[in-house]
Amino acid sequence: MSNNELWLGAKQRLSALVGPQEFATWFEPLDLRLEDDNQAVLLIPNRFFAEWIQDRYRPLLDHALSQAGGRPMRLAFEVAERPADAPARPGLAAAAPPPLLHSSAPLNVQYTFATFVVGKCNEMAHAACLAVAEQPGRQYNPLFVFGGAGLGKTHLVTAVGNQVLRGNPGARIHYCSAEGFTNELIQAVRFDGLARFQEKYRQVDCLLVDDIQFLAGRERTQEEFFHTFNTLYQAGKQIVVTSDKMPKDIPGLEKRLRTRFEWGLLVDLQPPDEETKVAILQKKAAERGLELARNVAQFLAKQPENNVRVLEGYLTRIIAISSFQGVEVTLDLVKRVVGPLVSERQVSIEDVLSTVASQFGVKVSDIKGTRKTREVSQPRQVAMYLARRLTRSSFPEIGRSFGGKDHSTVVKGVKKIEELLRENPELAEQVRAAERILTEGGMGGGTRLKGGGV
Ligand code: ADP
Ligand code: MG
Numbered sequence: 041m042s043n044n045e046l047w048l049g050a051k052q053r054l055s056a057l058v059g060p061q062e063f064a065t066w067f068e069p070l071d072l073r074l075e076d077d078n079q080a081v082l083l084i085p086n087r088f089f090a091e092w093i094q095d096r097y098r099p100l101l102d103h104a105l106s107q108a109g110g111r112p113m114r115l116a117f118e119v120a121e122r123p124a125d126a127p128a129r130p131g132l133a134a135a136a137p138p139p140l141l142h143s144s145a146p147l148n149v150q151y152t153f154a155t156f157v158v159g160k161c162n163e164m165a166h167a168a169c170l171a172v173a174e175q176p177g178r179q180y181n182p183l184f185v186f187g188g189a190g191l192g193k194t195h196l197v198t199a200v201g202n203q204v205l206r207g208n209p210g211a212r213i214h215y216c217s218a219e220g221f222t223n224e225l226i227q228a229v230r231f232d233g234l235a236r237f238q239e240k241y242r243q244v245d246c247l248l249v250d251d252i253q254f255l256a257g258r259e260r261t262q263e264e265f266f267h268t269f270n271t272l273y274q275a276g277k278q279i280v281v282t283s284d285k286m287p288k289d290i291p292g293l294e295k296r297l298r299t300r301f302e303w304g305l306l307v308d309l310q311p312p313d314e315e316t317k318v319a320i321l322q323k324k325a326a327e328r329g330l331e332l333a334r335n336v337a338q339f340l341a342k343q344p345e346n347n348v349r350v351l352e353g354y355l356t357r358i359i360a361i362s363s364f365q366g367v368e369v370t371l372d373l374v375k376r377v378v379g380p381l382v383s384e385r386q387v388s389i390e391d392v393l394s395t396v397a398s399q400f401g402v403k404v405s406d407i408k409g410t411r412k413t414r415e416v417s418q419p420r421q422v423a424m425y426l427a428r429r430l431t432r433s434s435f436p437e438i439g440r441s442f443g444g445k446d447h448s449t450v451v452k453g454v455k456k457i458e459e460l461l462r463e464n465p466e467l468a469e470q471v472r473a474a475e476r477i478l479t480e481g482g483m484g485g486g487t488r489l490k491g492g493g494v
Contacts, residue, residue, distance in 0.1 A: 046080070047072035049108030050101075057100055065230065066093060071120070080105060080113050083120040086232045090117050095260055147205070147215055150327075151198035157323055159316030162192060165307040169196045169280070173203035176211075176246050176278035180305035182269075186283045187309030189434055190347030193282040196309075197248045200280055204246050214244040218254035222261045229260075238264075242271040246278045252301075253283045257292030257448075266297055273300070284436060291446050311346035314338070324352055330359055336374050343378065347432065354378050387430040387478050389441040396423040399474050408443030421453035422471055428454050430478055 050072070055063040070093075071083040082101070084090040093101070094117060105113040153173070158166045165185050172183050183200075185193055201213045216224070228237035241247070247268070255262050272279055286308075287293060287301040312320065318337045325332035332355075345351055358377050362369045397404045400419035407420045420442070427438045428450070435447035435454075442450070461468045 043072060043074045046074060046105070046109055050104040053104040053107055054100065057104065058097075065226065066097065073118075075116075078111065078114055079116065081116045081118050083118050085120065087119050089230060089232075090119050092229050092260060093117070147201045147213065148194075148198050149202065151195040152202050153199045155323065155327070156192065156195055156199060157316060157320045159312055159319065161310035161312045161316055162196075165192075165196060165309050168305055168307045169200050170203070172278055172280060173200045174207070176204055177276045181273065181276075182279040182281055182301060182304040184281050184283065184287065184301045184304060184306045185309065186286055186306065188284060188311065188346070188437070190349035191309040191311065192348060193284075193309060194250055197250055197280050197282050200278075201246065201248050204278075211246060212244045213246045213248065214241070215248040215250070217250040218252045218261075218265075221249060221265065222254065222258060225261055225264050238268070241268045244272065244277065246280075247272055248280045250282050251284070252281045253285060253290050253293075255293065255297075256290050259294070262294050262297055266294070266300075269297070269300060279304075284434065291448065312348065314341045317341035317348075317351065320348055321351060321355060324355055325359075328355075328359060330369060332369065333371070336369060336371050339371060339374060340378065350432065389427050389431055389433055389438060391478055392423050392427045392430060393441075395474055395477050396426065399470065399477070410443070418467075421457050422467075422474065424450045424453035425457035425471070426474060426478065430475065 051063075051067060054067050058066070069085055069089075073081045073083060075081055082093075084093060098115075102113070102115055105115060153166070153170060156162075156166060165187070168180055168183055169185065171179050172181075185196060187193055198215060201215050204211050204213055225234075225237060228234045249265075255265060269279060281301060283290065286306065287298040290298070318334070318341045321337045321340055322332050322334075325337075340351060340354055343351075343354075345354075354377075358369055358374055361377050362373060367373060393404045393407055396419050397407055400422070402416055402419050406416040407423050409416070411417070424438055424442065427433060427441070428435070431438075433441070435450045438450045439445040439447045457467075457471070461471060
């Protein structure tokens with residue numbers, strides 16, 4: 041077997057294992073040289089790239105090569121800067137010239153303290169953010185804000201940035217999501233720009249990182265973030281981090297990062313009560329030039345919806361329809377517009393659990409339990425899939441309702457069913473039937489179908 045065949049075979053396996061995007065980033069640019077029958081050398085474009093590959097993909101590479109070669113292979117790494125006249129490798133061809141690291145996402149100017157409605161649910165988080173914005177790096181450092189989707193985390197952390205800039209227009213504020221931080225780091229590593237990346241992050245006056253839970257399980261990124269954090273912290277620079285859960289509940293978050301987050305102040309955002317929802321809705325409507333009558337705002341606030349983003353979505357739709365049809369925003373109109381949206385989402389996780397349980401002939405407690413036999417694990421995964429599809433719950437929320445499972449278990453379960461739906465028509469029909477029952481109340485509620493318990 042030649043070099044080429046071996047590497048092609050290994051690449052096919054790698055591509056199947058990691059998915060196309062990761063494959064294009066990390067494996068496409070590599071080359072392989074065969075030293076002898078059992079020894080291969082991987083040629084990697086630069087040192088950081090090599091470290092990254094060794095850290096994260098070593099076992100995968102060993103596995104793919106041995107499989108492709110049909111024998112155990114030893115693998116060495118070699119950093120091979122490409123000579124200027126050599127033909128460009130496909131993966132690196134796009135690399136020249138290296139893209140500039142994208143700079144800070146501009147702060148959303150709408151997200152200020154003035155546009156934030158304070159209620160019991162968020163007064164502590166609001167006060168802490170305000171204190172930090174008035175005296176960055178002084179009182180609460182780091183500040184860690186956590187809470188569910190649509191409760192105002194991004195709004196508040198952005199408000200900190202906007203406020204600091206008002207007091208000091210020259211301040212270097214950097215806002216990014218943890219996902220953005222990760223992608224930027226990957227680009228930096230890939231294109232030899234790590235030093236620039238580090239310099240940029242370690243020079244800011246105020247670092248605002250949104251949705252830090254994204255770092256779960258990403259060791260290399262956590263390490264980089266850790267060093268950035270330390271540098272800034274020691275220099276007395278303010279760090280504000282948001283998350284959908286407390287540090288201790290973020291799976292795969294290194295202890296040293298967790299403890300650092302806990303050094304500062306942790307504040308949470310709770311779902312808004314009805315009064316706060318009314319105030320938020322009226323404020324949002326006013327921002328769009330609409331004076332929302334109190335009874336209308338109250339009707340909307342009574343809907344079983346805590347995600348402010350979704351409530352705003354109702355408002356957008358109401359405003360659009362009222363302007364298309366040239367009619368006033370009345371309670372009647374709002375009921376007409378919002379009614380269908382609300383009933384669409386009235387499926388609860390509990391409904392999903394009981395419907396799937398009865399359809400598959402298992403108990404709800406089995407689904408919430410941990411037994412791994414197929415009779416219960418498949419209905420469990422189907423329920424996760426339907427919960428994700430039919431309720432607005434996040435993966436962590438679903439995990440909690442399924443007997444306290446980790447969000448990654450839910451992600452895996454949902455993925456698994458998505459795959460099975462393509463391969464297994466009988467299961468697909470069962471899932472569709474469950475979905476009909478849940479959304480239309482059809483099929484006489486929980487009818488057990490033929491083939492239950494596959
Ligand atoms: P998160 O980041 O927690 O998911 P966001 O900060 O993106 O939530 O908030 C979602 C939407 O709800 C935004 O448009 C935000 O302005 C609005 N919002 C949330 N809470 C409030 C509040 N207390 N006052 C005003 N707007 C709010
Ligand atoms: Mg957010």
